[in-house]
Amino acid sequence: MGRGENVLKKTYLQKTLAFIDSETELLHLKIRYPEQFCQPSKQTFKSDLYIIPKSKGLGIIGMAEIVVGLFLSGEVKDKSGKAVSLTLLAQTFEHAFNFSFGSIYDKQDALFRRKPFNLTRTLDFLKSLIHRKDNTINNR
Structure with missing residues (x-):
């Protein structure tokens, strides 16, 4: 066996022992401070709520219109106060409305390909519903 092989074996054994020592220390810390290692359960x-995908008034493209509009406004923020990404906003709507x-x-591309x-x-559909409701309330 050459000298180089012994050096490699020694280095490997030293790294293995260092790894075992760090794992042992971590176990001791987990036993001593268990509350620091508890992970919150992900619920x-x-x-x-559900959206009917091909609904005339509010289908998936309609929801995309709302999401893209909110995204372009830059008014929806994350925890740090930064404007959210289009993807995050879309995922939030998907989870909220089960689609x-x-x-x-x-x-978004399909939305922008629409005729002006x-x-x-x-x-416009939602706006007309609000106006219609407003007119019925004011005419009472």
């Missing part, structure tokens, strides 16, 4: 949120965009970027008079179809 998955399951919404009771999937597939790719939000594909839906249809670009805000869903927002």
